[in-house]
Amino acid sequence: MPTNPLSRRGFLLGVAATATAIGVSGCGLGGSSDNPDDSSGPVTGDITGEIKFQTWALKPKYTDYINGMITAFQKQHNGVKITWIDQPADGYLQKVTADAAAGNLPDVVNVPPDLAYPLAKKKLLLNIDQAAPGTGKDYLDASWAAYALPGQSGSYGYPWYLNTGPTFYNKALFRQVGLDAEHPPTNYAELEAAALVMAQRSNKQVAMLGLTPVIADFGLYGCQVMNADGTKFTFNEPKGVEFVEMYKRLYDAGALIPEALTANYTGAGTKFMNQQIAWAPGSAYDLANFKTNAPSLYANVGITKTITNTGKAVMYVQGLSVSAASKNKATALAFAHFVTNAQNQMAFAKLTAIFPSTKGSMSDPYFSNDGGTDEGKVRVAAAKQLETAVNYTPVQWSDQMTTALQQQLADAMQGKTSPKQALDDTVAKCNKLLAG
Template identity: 65%
Template sequence: METTRRTFLIGLAAVPLAGCGLGGQQQSGGAVSGEIKGEITFQTWALKPKYTDYVNGVVDAFQKQHPGTTVKWVDQPADGYLQKVMADASAGSLPDVINVPPDLSFPLAKKGQLVNLDEAMPEAKGDYLENGWRAYEIPGKGGCYGFPWYLNTGPIFYNKALFQQAGLDPNKPPTTFKEAEEQALQLAQRSKIAMLGQTPTIVDFALYGVKLLSDNGETFVFNEPKGVELLEIYKRMYDAGALVPEALTQNYTGSGAKFMAQQTALTPGSAYDLGKFKTDAPSLYANIGIAKPITNTGHAAMYVHGVSVPAASKNKPTALAFGRFVTNAENQLKFAKISGIFPSTKGGMSDPHFTTEDGTDEARVRVAAAKQLGDAVNYTPVQFSSQMQESLRQQVADAMLGKKSPKQALDDVVAECNRLLK
């Protein structure tokens, strides 16, 4: 069971750009050369005011290293950020360096609006973890369209007291989906407490071992038998009261709140959430259990954010240099230590901050997550838009309510996803 795609710094709700009139295609090709000088604009997503000093420090250091450059930093609020990027893309007025997740880079790159880093700056690839770099590669197009900036993953938190009350071993949380179902049904039967607060996301299908896309990446195929099998598990849990009914509603965002109120027994999260439990729910914190993510694949889910350079930038040499600078090992490590995220650069996770426990639960979660990221997977396909997410949520809800079979629900959502993909 995993969270929906998120950055852990801010909520991430991907807004589709496909079919929204992205005009002004800007093709890029070949290595970019030229003097690093002049002005560029760098746009971030909801980093002010908490990280103002950090970003200003990075900008100052870059300008000092490259005399004659000026970096204008613009921070946009979380609400409406992706709509803002969409509008700027349509108008051909994207900033020189933009903070975007992989699923937003996909429609921009498909329209030729982002610089292909494999061509423009091929030497940069060696700086980053392979799974981070791969997150910005566009299937069917070739190339990478974003410098990986920060990564995250997280453990499963569970309520030991609720487990114990239901006769479950508080030291043996579920590690696979089969175990999760068995324990969830037992919990619901004996204590009338739901194990889960959210329906399955596309990441859950991947964690279950479902094939999401065809080999050529051109069609979704997660309505395969294994996908139906997962939805049938959730249907059994829902019918037994092991999944909260509120999870089926369109705008439900209360999974974390349900867990904090001890109305559900298990939730995915991060070190940030652990600190919140400690402050806002001390009685829960006293009974908190920390476990590895539930997965059939052996690989945890990874979430990634990065920065891209629009092909329309009038100062590509400086924009590319700054994109690489803001995401270099030194700057990423500083950012990770103040924000609770993880660096995407090679060797970044070898810092003692990510390898040494100090006896606190926060350090325990951080060290475990850092180890997890070594072979974690960015399971969310870059092609999977917010419209597709909404279609999946609605079809899952219909299956839970018995309006259609799990097989029919998945057939319908895959058909819709493939329609949107084209």
């Protein structure tokens, strides 16, 4: 149950595990590559028959919760049989891609927006706005929009749960170099200044940062990642270049670890837990993870808001999509809606550190009363952020694009190319992939 599919951005452990999202454009998916047909109209028919429901790394921790929902739905609808399939986090998205290519998508499948996009583009998912008109009114507008296909009408997934994160920092490491541990940086200029102090005063033994930026970070910095109609990437604009230039200064000073330049680097979370780096974007789940697996860090961990030039934090979305090839579409749609209704999402939120996507749910006192605990404080802070949070990662963004950005940023950090040229080359590559 990854709370953030972009594991290089949210590199700490998710609810069950963290996986790296893949882009599936050009990966041999079946179906038409034309625009989806939005004229199919509402799905009608009895809620009956058998369907398969696939989730992502929920067993064994949430077995009782999922089985309880299945049992409740089957009691409401005689003749329905739901087979639950839970896939491990490792290789999950590759498995979905392979099933899609073979025409074997489960009736209801857990996919993040960036995977729903190429599936929907190939007409492999139902347009929920067409198949079940009016459903979108039940969900927060930003979460419903996350499953939209740019340039087309409709949405291709029921938002299931949301997450965002505070930023964690290590108070002990701040104090060691004379930084104010009770007043962490609140903007990028302050973060750069603190990072440079930490690197200099520790003789480059302690770095502030453990990762180069991913595309969502450019959005947080205030870059226009794409043009208005979603047809071209534009993050090589001056603000994007300014952002990379800042990272270059940090890298040169030893404030960004050299390992961060390695493609698909996944060790930054471990370095933060081992108190070797001092600043870590995370999720509401992570504090409990620190408490259990890194108690010495937990005793020194500070919690602060996400730094953003837009005033809006990152929203991470997971959802349920319905296969266009399902033989029991009415049942699949009804079950996906049931799993993601306000009551079931609220119950899930109280089992683990996720947040409901349904309208009105965030007004529950659970999200405003911290109970005097650190975990409660993180929950309340994250819930507040979600009121205006944005999914900065375009659904068109693919794994190939991530790789291109990582490679060019590494070259820019090492002085092999300029920040401007690195972004120009990345945008050119990404726009070529987008057009292809």
